[in-house]
Amino acid sequence: MLKGKVTQVSLYVVAAVAALLVGIFFPMMQLPKIWSSRTGEMSEVSQPSEAVMSLAVLSPASRRQELEEIATTRTTSENRDRARFLLAADLLEAGQPEAALEKLDGLERSYRVLAGHILKMRALAYEQLGDTRLASQSWKALVDGHPEDPVVVMGLYALGETNREYWDRAIAEFPAHPQTVEIARTLLRENPDQFPLLLLIAQHGIHLPEYGTYLAKLTQNYQQQLTPEDWENIAFGYWEKMDYAQGAIAYSKAPKTPRNMYRHARGLWLSGKIPESRRAYQELIAAFPTQTDPGGEDAGLGRIRLARLVEPREALPLLNQVVDNFPNHAAEALLERANVLDKLRSTETASQSRQLLLSQYSDSEPAAQLRWTLAQQGATAGRLDLASEWARQLITKNPDSELAPQATFMLGRWARQQGNSQDATKAFEYLLARYPESYYAWRAAVFLGWPVGDFTTVRPLSPHVEHLEQLPIPPAGSEAVRELYRLGRGQDAWNLWQVEFSNYRQQPSVAQQYTDGLMRIAVGDNLDGLWMISSLSRRNDPEEHQEYLALKQKPGYWESLYPFPFLETIVSWSNKRQLNPVLVTALIRQESRFMPSIKSVVGATGLMQVMPETGAEVAQKIQLTNYSLEDVEDNVNLGTYYFDFTHREYNNNSLLAVASYNAGPGAVANWVRRFGFNDPDDFIDKIPYPETYGYVKSVFGNYWNYLRIYNPEISQKLAEHIRTFNDRFD
Template sequence: MLKRRGTQVSLAIGAGLCALLLGATLSVTTSGFTRKWQSWIQPQPSSLPSQSQAADSAVAALADLSPEQRAAKLAAIAQGKQGADRNRARYLLASDAIRQRQGEKALQWLKGLESDYPELAAYVAFKQAQAYTVSGKTAEAAAAWKSLLRQYPDHPVAAEALFVLGRQDRQYWDQAIAKFPTYPRTQDIIRQRLRQNPNQPKLLLILAKYGINAPGIVPVLNRLTENASFTATLQPEDWEAIAFNYWEHQEYGKAAEAYARAPRNSLNTYRIGRGLQLSGLNSQAYRAYQLLATAFPQAEETATALIRMAQLTPKPINGIPYLDRVISQFPDQAAEALMVKADILEGLGSGKSAAQSRQSVLSQYPKSDAAAEIRWKQAQRQANTGNFLAAWQWAEPITKQNSESEFAPEAAYWVGKWANQIGREQDATSAFEYVLAKYPESYYAWRSAVQLGWNVGDFDSVRQLQPQVVRSGHSSPLPTGSATLQELYQLGQSQDAWALWQVEFKNPTKPTVAEQFTDGVLRVGVGDHLDGIFMLSSLAWREKTEERSQYQTLKQQPAFWQALYPFPFLQPIEAWSQERQLNPLLVTALIRQESRFQPQIRSVVGATGLMQVMPETASWIASQIKLKQYKLDKPEDNIKLGTWYLAYTHREYDNNSLFAVASYNAGPGAVAGWVDKNTFSDLDQFVEAIPYGETKGYVKSVFENYWNYLRLYNPEVSQQVEQVAQASDSYQSAFKF
């Protein structure tokens, strides 16, 4: 299981899924692997606001197709009447020709285009230089690179010319470093120079500031901070950038040391303490929190620091004054402080006082997350005694007063389960529909769909399903970025869009909601699924009212969900799902959870690749299937081995995907023990009773992933979810007694 910044991150068969995502539709029977193909060419419409006019472009609708698939249609548009789409078609045809090393053909499409296509004029010059290069016309190529630099000296794409020309004259590289330090080609220049001479602190500092997600950045930070002659030149603002980079890579102890030398403010001071605490240096962390509380008594970080101080005190009773200060001074965190105080009092044997603290949470802060936690624990206690009506009564306020709490989807789902158990079937139906309307992306939405009898697969039947899948034919527009960026992105020029964004993205340490969304989408576009999905999913952590509103708006857009649930590595997933008779969306869901589609990723215990296969497990599987040579970081091999093992765990448990997925994470031995000891006939209860917290979260995440792929890309399920959402007002009756 992978972790990222403190959080866990961790196919129709045959030609089917790949063809569908490129422009076909599949219909299947649910009892087997029969299928029939129908062509489709109409993409789903986009509704995300944008500065780009390319959103409704016929050319943009072809951007996701391969050069071979789109060539004829693009050529027809390019030879048609003057207009924006004619320019776009010519540009795409030239780009495709360059990739195919047909430079002369590309130059024909590019001739005169810069004057007709001002949004991409600089990139037309860039493509002309590339076309001469792939044609082997050295002199013309050099002239074209210099022309690009002369005409567009301040445009970020000029860094491409500086990179090429710098191979002969290194002064061009100096210009790139001075003018475009964030541009990827410039970062390549810096790394090449550091390989030749690693003792260049100015270059190291540029990488430290602008290469936050670059491969191998932590050794760069170490080299910069462990050399006394280098550190003597660093300013407090430099240390802040270094600290942030360490923090992003979970090097918390080193981040704390760097923050200690950064400008003194409440956030930096808090991170000194937190970094020390996460490194196990509790006494030092306590002193840092004390410094924060003294120097910044009104800061919001101080409230969190006081709560942590209360938890770090050797004598728990000494922590109560810190909590009382939070309760009196910081109303937004008072409920959390009351909960911690209740736990301390209970540990000291003061059960009555602890109960009073918890009651204060319910009476004074009924809309807090702490109140939701109290209610949910009480609901579970009542359910465990068989008093389902009382459990319902405790869970009901969560759906109204704590509807944004992490407990809300689970509470609403179990209201439906408990309603069924006491014979109130209509209330149960309303509860399940409420979950689907209010929390459609949740694991409990899938469980609710199962309870409603939708054809979405249950634990014991999901393996056999072969869902129909249809994806939008082109990318939805971005909420921010220049007109040039928008054009590049809409035309599927992911690498160029990403490179330009590195210059346009001015404040990556404190991005706006629109900037963070754009960054995440563009990362996914260039295959950085780990950080891209993180950037998108962590938008949910925004707390300010305006930012949460912006996030909720983005969540309504297809682009948000399609970026969160992409379809890389279609061919091998599809092929090996067919071979193993596995639901391809379940395989995709598991890969998303295991590796975020990063083929080179390796866990701390050695699990490798897309399906995080352990080397010893791979060796055993290879002996079973007589596979002599393989590489775990090669997608084809990894999926071949991982799907065999997933099919094996299914066979071990009579095709029950709950047990199979749990076994994939925890091992067959552990799951066998749980099955033997567990008397639950209700598999929902089994999931909640899984004793390994990681495995319980893993099971829910994999099936939540599966459900989201299904609700986003299966037309039938998408329509059902939409219908439920449109009628959502009627479901409130499920929570009335």
């Protein structure tokens, strides 16, 4: 529950820690009961074979006894096999190869789906024992017995250290496997002049920290040997690394598809080369003049982009073409056309475009944007009745719009301002039921009196959170990928997934993209993993959008988006600084996506993105020597000290503290003087820095989502609210 005073923090997330945490012991709940963040209740595991999956999220020490019982006496053979496999993996990582071999004995015969991985572990166990003969025999058994299983690359790598023919086989048969990429890197260190190996890394080594170096060497030294298809792979790599300038160059040499030509033009724009971008868009338009052309979607979008780079009178014909010939982009073009006509002072024609947008494309996102603009204009003019009407239209006509939660919240606020508390309550209740994941749902919960903390009361809260769920089932990938992932064998699952995903990386399905996000998070690549999952919301194809909406209904989707890495460190330092640990987690998620070594363009480093000069100043005050901003412990120590400072600067007002953490105390003090602080929601809307405006809402949106997913009290209260609300309107 949420406590109203500062107490020792009780954050219990067994995905990351054992039962002993920050000096407080919580008795381990005995399987097969699990906490369900979806139902808000403890429930029995429905299938005995899933018991090991529930244990897989625990630490090796805390699951050992239960796994031993399952492996020897309990439940189905499938469950026993899983328990033996997981025990063997834990023992091997703990440096106990003899015990691991005992668990692995004969296991490949019954646990066929992971037979190759069992042989791999057996070979690694013999290597730990120093028995090179038996290790080599095990590697050969893997290579000879499972030649089509990608895990065979591990055997090819080991055997190739004495016979390079095995490495050649790995390169020929499994080029996408990460261990094959390591083979290529090793061979390139021996002889850098190997064009095929550079190509292999360009296509399959995107996960490498020095990936850009390989691309630069390839494009500088082998331009004449590169085919258009090679350039497409290189361009995609640059695009994924957000090097849009080099990506634009590479896409110009790739096959002339609409997508490649569009990215060439867009890359030029993003790298500041506007005249060149304009010409590139014109080439795209000339090559693909109609919607019916393959890739016509990109040609339509290219016209809209070009319209923003030319004079208003030149833009109108381009936008008219989109309206007439590209129905999937017509709504966006109509809104753009209305704005261009406003600039040309053609008020009546602009109004006609807007009316056409609202009548013919009423359920589109551009229509939602227009309705919200009109609602804001009404509010600014003091016409709250008009503003409310446009907000109601948006909520009704565009319920899936990203603007709908904000429109619903403002509808409630405007009702309160007009003295209509009943309508305000209805709006806030609807918002919580319909858009429970939004930042504005938290604001609605505050207005409804839920115990979630407001801007001025959230700091001292100590939310209790629980996570006893299994890892979600990836919707794509082979049976082996899913099995390894759900057993918590993230690196093994990710290695296998690289092979399976290699042909779909540039245009993945919804299921594949979500699975890729899960795999990235499993190996600590939280930045790209969370982006892969969150960016699914951008899918515009109607069928894909419905897949995304269905995915959002699954608890595993939200647990993946809001993980708890480095929990013990965050809890410990939050407790010492008397900070709400969930709020600190929410801030870290926004700052760094939990990437310990990440650096911003201005030098902010680590989990809490501490600036070097700030870190030095704080370190001197707390007498911390020999620290590293990339060290998790040091970074959170320094970052929470500064977060405590920003709170103390503003009398523990967490809104101002969070804004100050991003923009600096001076800027926030100036805003308070300019705008006052009678209404915190109004204050946020007036923040003049777009980055800080979004930052504040993101941090508190993160905070709310951690509460609604993992806090039993809030999760259960929200689930009951949604059930009651739905029953009322069925």
